[in-house]
Amino acid sequence: MTQPFDATAASAAYRNALEVIGAVEPTIAGAIRAELDDQRSSLKLIASENYASPATLLTMGNWLSDKYAEGTVGxxxxxxxxxVDTVEQAAADHAKAxxxxxxxxxxxxxxxxxNLVAFWAILANRIESPALAQASAKHVNDLSDEDWTTLRKALGDQKMLGMSLDAGGHLTHGFRPNISGKMFHQSSYGTDPETGLLDYDKVAATAREFKPLILIAGYSAYPRKIDFxxxxxxxxxxxxxxxxxxxxFAGLVAGKVFTGDFxxxxxxxxxxxxxxxxxRGPRGGMVLCQPEYADAVDRGCPMVLxxxxxxxxxxxxxxLAEARRPEFQTYAQAVADNAVALAxxxxxxxxxxxxxxxxxHLVLLDVSSYGITGRQAExxxxxxxxxxxxxxxxxDPNGAWYTSGVRIGTPALTTRGFGVDEFDRVAELMVDVLSSVTPxxxxxxxxxxxxxxLADGVADKTRAASAELLDKHPLYPGLDLN
Incomplete structure (x- = not known):
């Protein structure tokens, strides 16, 4: 599933870049080389990570970095x-399409x-208040608890309802220590204690009682689809x-795995x-919205950015141009199929x-039956x-630091070309390790x-077995930095 690229041209580009970098700070050039080696030699199962194409990676190292461009196109x-206008317009057009x-x-x-842009845009769209302008004039780290209380009151004590952190939600969905939990009075909905699934009737009942301004859907560790x-x-x-x-799960939406109500x-x-x-793009964010929110969203800079x-x-x-190609839909479906095989x-x-x-694309293990914590398993x-x-x-009885679980995902290894048989083998290797851990x-x-x-020999045995899988699906095949 690795996106095709000219390995000869890419190899020359990276060798030359590392030579230029190394002439100034060899430690950094060495770390970059080491990172590629590490990623090539490990089974990357972090659900939030992937491998961007050489074209995407190379695009980030150029003169556009030297340009200030507060505002929007035109x-x-x-x-x-x-x-910059050309670049931003092209990215936005690809995203909309x-x-x-x-x-x-x-x-x-x-x-x-x-998410911050979205929160402030929703507030600005729904409420006209000088408190928004006052808040934007003060650095968020300088806002005291009293400031936040005053701001919330000025904005009508607005409320946010999102999935709880332990049910699979994200810390920006109203987690109290996060800025989202300070901007809003928040409440959370969870999942069914028996099935771990969302109960839409309970979500509705909570919403009727709480009456939030913002209802957030989405997750970082919920292994199911949501009926939007x-x-x-x-x-x-x-x-x-x-x-x-x-x-x-944006890739599953872009790849037409999630359609209709999903x-x-x-x-x-x-x-x-x-x-x-x-x-499978660069590290960054994006906001899509209906027309009535567009003007407020476009004021993300200077409001919070x-x-x-x-x-x-x-x-x-x-x-995004790569994701519009037909082969990305094949990739996205493989991500979902591989996750089922892994599970x-x-x-x-x-x-x-x-x-x-x-x-x-993700699987959430409960490792408590092995008598270990998520931290020990990781x-x-x-x-x-x-x-x-x-x-x-x-x-989770172990809380958010030690945890009782391990989250894994299939996007990265699917990019390398792993299929359902390889993911079944990965599952076998994981079980071999987990069953060999003693607190x-x-x-x-x-x-x-x-x-x-960890029992003697297990790590070496697993690394050897992993190498057999990885050698069949090299990362950036043909890319040679030597």
């Missing part, structure tokens, strides 16, 4: 932005930035704005996303999964060359939540 606060969206704003530097038509019905019933954060763009008032993860990263907007344009491979070997399976798997990240499971004890004699012992 309305900049700096002179000489004609080329790819997602069939009325409006696209491609300046956000990250998914969190995209139902979420829009709930939002309309209580007079809420439906905002969807599709950062994790495509958020036609149902949401505002949709946010990252451009990496399953979309600084100067646009023009070189990253250019890379977004390249990646089934784990379950048939006795691993407990949240929701007993998956319908998207570390032991890394010892064996399998890169994952620990993640809380619903009602150690603390100085007080209690079982440690962080320290562990």
């Amino acid at each position: 309305h900049r606060f700096y002179a000489g932005c004609q080329n 790819l997602f069939d969206a009325p409006h696209a704003y491609v300046q956000p530097h990250s998914g969190i930035d995209a 038509a139902k979420m829009r019905e709930i939002a309309d019933e209580v007079g809420a704005t439906l905002m969807v954060d599709m950062a994790h 495509d958020p763009v036609p149902h949401a008032h505002v949709t946010t996303t990252t451009t990496h993860k399953s979309l 600084g100067g646009p990263l023009s070189q990253v907007m250019a890379a977004k344009a390249v990646a 089934e491979g784990l379950m048939k070997r006795g691993v407990k999964l949240v929701t007993d399976g998956t319908e998207n 570390s032991a798997l890394l010892d064996a060359g399998i890169v994952t990240n620990r993640n809380a499971v619903p009602r 150690t004890t603390t100085s007080a004699g209690a079982a440690s939540k962080a320290k562990y012992v």
Whole structure:
């Protein structure tokens, strides 16, 4: 599934770039080389990571980086932005065509930035208040608790309802320590204690009682599809704005795996996303919205954003152009099929999964049956060359730091060309590692939540088996830095 590229031209480009970098700071050139080596030699299963194409990566290293361009296309606060206008317009046009969206704003530097733009745009669209201007004049880190209280009151004590963190939501969906939980009075909806699935009737009941301004749908660790038509019905019933954060599954929307009621763009008032993860672009964010929110969204800079990263907007344009090609739909379907194969491979070997399976690109393991924490599992798997990240499971007794779960995903290895058989083998290797981990004890004699012992030989055996899989599907085949 690796996107085709001219390996000879790319190799020359990267060798020359590293030579120039190394002449100034060899440590950085060495780290860049080492990162490619590490990624080539490990099983990358982090659900939020992928491999961008050489064209996308190379687009970020150019003179566009040197240009300030606050404002929007044709309305900049700096002179000489004609080329940035071309870049931003191309990225926005590709985004609108790819997602069939009325409006696209491609300046956000990250998914969190995209969500901040969306929050303030919704507030500005729904409420006219000088408090917005006053807040924008003060750095967010300088706002005290009293400032936030005053601001919330000035904005009508607006409310946000989103998926709880332990159910699979994101920290920007109203988690109290996050800015989203400070801007709004927040409440959360969870999942069914037995199935781990969303209960739309309960979401609706919570919304009727809480009456939020913003109803957020989307997730970072929920392994199922969401019915966005139902979420829009709930939002309309209580007079809420439906905002969807599709950062994790944007590639499945772009690739037409999620369509109809499961495509958020036609149902949401505002949709946010990252451009990496399953979309396979550069690290960055984006906001799609209905026309009535377009003007407010376009004021993301200077409301919450600084100067646009023009070189990253250019890379977004390249990646979105790639995603509009027919082969991206083949890739996206393979991501979903491989996730099912990975989930089934784990379950048939006795691993407990949240929701007993998956319908998207990610799988959430509950590793408590092995007598270990998510942190121990993550570390032991890394010892064996399998890169994952620990993640809380619903009602996690170990909290958000140690956790009881591990989140994995299929976008990256699918880009390398892995298929269902290889993912079944990956499941087998993971189980071999997890079943070989023994927690150690603390100085007080209690079982440690962080320290562990991995049985002798397991790490080396797993790395050798992984190498066989990886050698069949090289990362950036033909790209030679030597």
